[in-house]
Amino acid sequence: MTTAAPTRISTRVAVAVVVIASLASMIAPLVGARAPAAIGDVVGARLLAPFSHDPAGGFHLFGTDRLGRDLLARTLLAGRVSLAVGIAGALLAGALGTVVGAVAGWRRGVPDRLLMALTDALLAIPRLVLLLLCVALWEPSLRTVVIVLAATGWMGVARLTRAEVVAARGRPYVDAARALGARARRTLWRHVLPNALGPALVATAMGVGSAIMLEAGLSFLGLGVQPPAASWGNMIAAGRDVVVTAPWVSLVPGLAVVIVTMCATIIGDAVRDRLAGKRPLAAQRTRIVTTSRGPAVN
Amino acid sequence: MVTVVFVLARSAPGDPVLMLVSPTASASEIASTRTRLGLDAPIAVQYARWTRGVLHGDFGTSIATGRSVRALLADALPVSLFLGGVSLLLSFVIGVAIGSVQARRAGTRSDLGLTMATTAIAAAPAFWLALGLIAVFTYGAARLGFPAPLRLPAFGLHAPSGAPSGIGWLADLLRHSVLPVGVLTAIGAAGIARYARSALLDVVGTDAIRAARGRGLTGARLAGHVLRIALPGLMVLFALALPGTIAGSVFVESVFAWPGMGRAMTTAILARDIPVVLGATVLYGAAVIAANLLADLALPLADPRLRRDES
Numbered sequence: 241m242t243t244a245a246p247t248r249i250s251t252r253v254a255v256a257v258v259v260i261a262s263l264a265s266m267i268a269p270l271v272g273a274r275a276p277a278a279i280g281d282v283v284g285a286r287l288l289a290p291f292s293h294d295p296a297g298g299f300h301l302f303g304t305d306r307l308g309r310d311l312l313a314r315t316l317l318a319g320r321v322s323l324a325v326g327i328a329g330a331l332l333a334g335a336l337g338t339v340v341g342a343v344a345g346w347r348r349g350v351p352d353r354l355l356m357a358l359t360d361a362l363l364a365i366p367r368l369v370l371l372l373l374c375v376a377l378w379e380p381s382l383r384t385v386v387i388v389l390a391a392t393g394w395m396g397v398a399r400l401t402r403a404e405v406v407a408a409r410g411r412p413y414v415d416a417a418r419a420l421g422a423r424a425r426r427t428l429w430r431h432v433l434p435n436a437l438g439p440a441l442v443a444t445a446m447g448v449g450s451a452i453m454l455e456a457g458l459s460f461l462g463l464g465v466q467p468p469a470a471s472w473g474n475m476i477a478a479g480r481d482v483v484v485t486a487p488w489v490s491l492v493p494g495l496a497v498v499i500v501t502m503c504a505t506i507i508g509d510a511v512r513d514r515l516a517g518k519r520p521l522a523a524q525r526t527r528i529v530t531t532s533r534g535p536a537v538n
Numbered sequence: 539m540v541t542v543v544f545v546l547a548r549s550a551p552g553d554p555v556l557m558l559v560s561p562t563a564s565a566s567e568i569a570s571t572r573t574r575l576g577l578d579a580p581i582a583v584q585y586a587r588w589t590r591g592v593l594h595g596d597f598g599t600s601i602a603t604g605r606s607v608r609a610l611l612a613d614a615l616p617v618s619l620f621l622g623g624v625s626l627l628l629s630f631v632i633g634v635a636i637g638s639v640q641a642r643r644a645g646t647r648s649d650l651g652l653t654m655a656t657t658a659i660a661a662a663p664a665f666w667l668a669l670g671l672i673a674v675f676t677y678g679a680a681r682l683g684f685p686a687p688l689r690l691p692a693f694g695l696h697a698p699s700g701a702p703s704g705i706g707w708l709a710d711l712l713r714h715s716v717l718p719v720g721v722l723t724a725i726g727a728a729g730i731a732r733y734a735r736s737a738l739l740d741v742v743g744t745d746a747i748r749a750a751r752g753r754g755l756t757g758a759r760l761a762g763h764v765l766r767i768a769l770p771g772l773m774v775l776f777a778l779a780l781p782g783t784i785a786g787s788v789f790v791e792s793v794f795a796w797p798g799m800g801r802a803m804t805t806a807i808l809a810r811d812i813p814v815v816l817g818a819t820v821l822y823g824a825a826v827i828a829a830n831l832l833a834d835l836a837l838p839l840a841d842p843r844l845r846r847d848e849s
Binding site for chain 1: 654657658660661662663664665666669670672673677678780781782784785788789792803804806807808810812815816818819822823826827830
């Protein structure tokens with residue numbers, strides 16, 4: 241498959257970038273000299289090019305937006321929202337999918353059939369369309385976006401987990417746990433699930449990147465995080481009108497999305513390769529089939 | 539799927555009737571509007587009506603515009619089919635080509651470079667790429683002194699003053715298509731190349747290819763063998779790429795102001811025009827199901843192992 245050395249290096253770089261980006265967006269708004277959301281001298285400081293000084297003497301590495309706000313500070317502030325929404329959305333989706341898959345695979349019978357019918361029905365609708373449907377129905381807000389990301393992202397994980405649970409429940413260690421007197425619930429949570437979690441973990445890791453991208457998309461359309469709260473998506477949307485005269489306004493947050501999503505993909509790939517080792521071709525193909533909705537959505 | 543869509547829609551807060559009537563409307567006016575739209579019936583009756591309508595190809599009436607949802611979507615569908623179809627086809631061809639180049643040079647610097655490039659492009663939001671291309675090719679073209687063929691229009695399907703039909707009409711359409719199709723194709727091809735690379739590499743490692751090498755096959759003939767074995771996997775990929783293309787087209791239509799399904803849906807969402815949103819969702823879902831079904835039906839053509847025994 242892939243050559244080992246460059247992959248490992250790029251994985252390390254990706255992890256480093258994500259860690260630095262998260263730390264920077266957590267810390268920077270706290271220690272920054274300027275309040276990133278404050279609007280000061282609009283006329284003098286608006287739409288300054290990167291590497292320029294405003295009349296008050298402040299230096300703007302990435303320039304300013306049309307209200308004279310520093311783009312670097314705002315991108316970092318928005319990073320809090322975008323990263324938090326992406327990670328929370330993916331984790332919630334992963335948790336929900338794991339529970340649904342575990343219950344379906346463990347109980348079998350009617351609950352299994354009902355849950356899988358629901359899963360397949362939702363899987364048939366492209367995720368973005370499902371997202372749009374959901375935000376159309378509820379008021380757009382930060383909380384809505386997270387909930388909706390979770391509600392539309394769990395199906396792949398559920399199918400993977402169900403398959404693993406079904407495969408695991410026939411194993412001897414499950415019989416052993418039962419023979420030792422463990423109740424069904426304990427057998428499932430303590431014995432079956434830890435052994436069935438691998439693929440769910442990979443799908444969840446892969447989901448972070450697409451969740452960040454989907455949040456950006458919703459906010460770009462005005463259906464996600466609402467201004468004045470900053471997110472990368474609504475920052476790009478804000479730069480839409482000045483894309484000719486001040487391209488940096490949308491370029492900077494867009495690059496942030498690309499870099500972080502790219503790193504999330506690389507990390508997801510690495511986790512998959514680590515967990516999968518060398519699987520037979522057939523197993524790999526089914527995995528592509530069941531998880532490809534994640535990274536392909538954009 | 540139809541059931542899920544309906545349940546989701548009706549569980550929502552926010553009353554479409556209140557959005558429709560004027561703010562000063564009296565309670566009786568609100569009630570009569572509700573009756574006219576059939577929203578006063580019990581939920582089960584609404585569900586039965588709607589499902590029966592969908593099965594008969596009737597998606598109801600748009601609350602905001604008063605047109606039938608079916609006519610509205612029928613206007614939008616060809617635009618999206620054109621945009622999505624051309625992009626999907628191009629991205630598949632280009633993506634598989636890039637994937638093959640990478641698979642042939644696996645482990646080299648050019649492979650790594652292409653992997654980085656495809657990962658980056660696949661990570662780029664479609665609307666952001668679209669904005670960048672507009673900035674360069676539409677507004678920047680004149681300033682940067684690009685030759686006339688590279689100064690591309692960014693909005694709509696046709697120039698307002700364009701020829702109504704014939705060659706001029708087609709040329710105008712093509713010029714307006716370059717940027718939207720280009721954005722979708724770039725992102726789609728990047729995603730497909732990533733999968734094609736690993737799918738082809740899996741095949742290269744099989745005994746069949748080792749045997750073909752042993753028989754002295756090289757170059758294009760060997761590549762032909764590899765592609766033939768990888769074909770079923772690539773066909774599945776074609777169906778799987780559709781949701782991504784649909785998602786991308788929603789943004790691309792929004793940025794380039796193409797009157798397609800994605801734009802119809804986003805406009806309807808902002809107006810809380812639920813019947814249109816539901817209709818578009820059902821149509822999108824149907825497209826994905828149809829693509830999967832096609833892939834399933836076509837697979838035995840490409841993979842003899844999946845054919846049923848003649849007996």
